[in-house]
Amino acid sequence: MTSTSAPSKPGGARVHVQRFGTFLSGMVMPNIGAFIAWGLITAFFIQTGWTPVPQLGGFPDAAGNEYTGLVGPMITYMLPLLLAYTGGKMVYDTRGGVVGAIATMGVIVGSDVPMFIGAMIMGPLAAWLMKKVDAIWDGKIKAGFEMLVNNFSAGILGGLLALAGFFGIAPVVTWLSHILETAVGWLVGMHLLPLASLLVEPGKVLFLNNAINHGVFTPLGVDQVAQQGKSILFLIEANPGPGVGILLAFMFFGVGMAKASAPGAIIIQFFGGIHEIYFPYVLMKPMLIIAAIAGGMTGVAINAAFQTGLRAPASPGSIIAVLIQTAPDSYVGVILSVVGAAAVSFIISAVILRASRKRDLASENAGDLSAAIAQTEANKGKKSSVLGTMGSAAAEGAAPEAQTTTIAGPIDNIVFACDAGMGSSAMGASVLRNKLKKAGVTDVKVTNQAIANLTGDADLVVTQNELTERARQKSPNSVHVSVDNFMNSPKYDEVVQRVKQSKGDSE
Structure with a gap:
């Protein structure tokens, strides 16, 4: 296996935005199930819900009996505490x-509004402070006193920070929430509000759509739901209409691989909710960002006009998830917003594609989509199993992926490692696992995890090219293999052969 030159050091404003956005969305995304559960309970059981139940919805019954219900405690205590715990764990593990x-x-008790912003501040901050406090006496505690010191230091610091949150942070965050x-x-x-699309749509393509949706709109939207029963903010980023319109335009007026792959991309984007699948199409034709912005603004304008909203975040941004979370009085507006956004983005995209169609036909080549996919993943700072599948078809016959070091x-x-440790790395691990099984190798453990969770005990770590440097820092003693595409890398066959050779050498 050949070695590659060292990857360039990450830097610049874009990388910092990626990391910050990844951190914010990393607090929210693992808890999306809890937000959805709360949204469904709210939709069914509050006084204006589908099936009102006083004991669950927390409203007086016909006899005037008062109930706490599930809705209030879940949004006041459960959801913020889950965010805080997740954020703290990201910084300093379970402790x-x-x-x-x-x-x-x-912070929760000291405020009169749901403390999502407070939780996203206090959780990581408290964990960071605990890490610094532990470092003061690291290695200096006498044997037998470790548990005593650890438990009391956590309890004392946690209690002091709870007081600081009550008297200091809560009023500030409450003021910020009201602002x-x-x-x-x-x-x-x-x-x-439609002007938000001027920032949201380019941000989705160039940075992190999950950071925009879950790091910004979800906390603000849940606050609105607590007061109004629904929020339009959940629809600003999650509306699948703009992306569908762009993909439809490629299906009818595109050329080459982009045209051929557009129908499948529509199904994945509209029903699967994976919005990132249309980002490479926009990058192939940067002018199409105008179509995305116009479509997004149209959708937001229609939702604002009809005063629509969702009960909880639609995650992923599938039309199915959107309709499930739609408030009972908002179906007409929400459906029209999706259709309107798709229509506007389609018309503008069609005009742009038709205007350049002759030039595109003259210079058509399969590498265009592959390059756009690579650019999308570089902009986002992570790979995608969905885009990787598309890229493998578009890049067939291209230069092989780079990889590092001799095994x-x-x-x-x-270990397959990616930014979040879920979708793309899980798919890559599955592919290699199957290849090893077919080759008769059954005693090799193949797993996937986030780069941040690498422990250094892996013999071999597989990452995408731009993430290898980060993985090497977390696991310096492992062999690192870099690939362009998790889903269909020709290097997997070489890894399988090397694994078999290493097993033979070790016997």
Whole structure:
């Protein structure tokens, strides 16, 4: 196996935005199931829900009996504490999560609004402080006193931070929440909310759509739901209409691989909710960002006009998820917003594609889509199993992926690592696992995880090219293999042969 030159050091504003956005969405995304559960309970059981139940919805019954219900405690306590614990754990494992949850309880009790922003601040902050405090006496505690010191230090620091949150952080975050609420209300009242698409649509393509949706709109939207029963903010980024319109235009007026792959991409985007699949198409024709923005603005304008909203985040941004979370009085507006957004983005995209069709036919080549996919994944700072599948078809016959280092010694533990440790790395691990099984190799452990969770005990770590440097820092003693495409890399066959050779050498 050949070696590659060292990857360029990550840097620049874009990388910092990626990391910050990944951190924000990393707090929210693991807890999306809890948000959806709360949204469904709200939709069914509150006083204006589909099947009102006083004991669950928390409203007085016919006899005047008062009930706490599930809806209020879940949004006041459960959801913020989950965010705080997750954020704390990201910084300092379970210990950080526990201290983060303790500290956040002070912010929750000290405020009269749901403390999602407070939780996303206090959880990681408390964990970071706990990490610094532990470093003070690291290696200095006498044997037998470790548990005593660890438990009391966490309890004392957590208690102090809870008090600080109650008296100091809560008033500030409450003030900030009211400012943001007023700003959103002003945008809605002035009919300016569609202007948000000027930032949202380019941000989706160039950075992290999950960071925009779950890091910004989800916390603000849940606050709105608590007061109004629904929120339009859940629809600003999740509306599948703009992407569908662009893909439809490629299906009718595109050329080459982009045209051939568009129908399948529509199904994945519209029903599967994977919006990132249309980003390479926009990057192939940067002018299409105008279509995305116009479609997004149209969708938001229709939702604002009909005063629609969702009960909870639509994740993924599938039409199915959107309709499930739609408030009972919002179906007409939501459906029209999707159709309108798709129609506007389709018309504008069609005009742009038709205007350049002759030039595109003259210079058509399969590498265009492959390059756009690579650019999309570079902009997002992570790979995608969905885009990878498309790229494998588009890039057939292109240069093989780069990889690093020569593999030596027995290989028993292979880890696929990506930014989140879920979708793309899981698919890559599955592909290699199947290849090893077909080759008769059954005693090699192949797993997937986030780069941040690498422990350094893997014999071989597989990452995409731009993530290898980060993986090497987390697991310096492992052999690192870099690929362009998790789903269909020709290097997997070489890895299988090397694994078999290493097993033979070790016997």
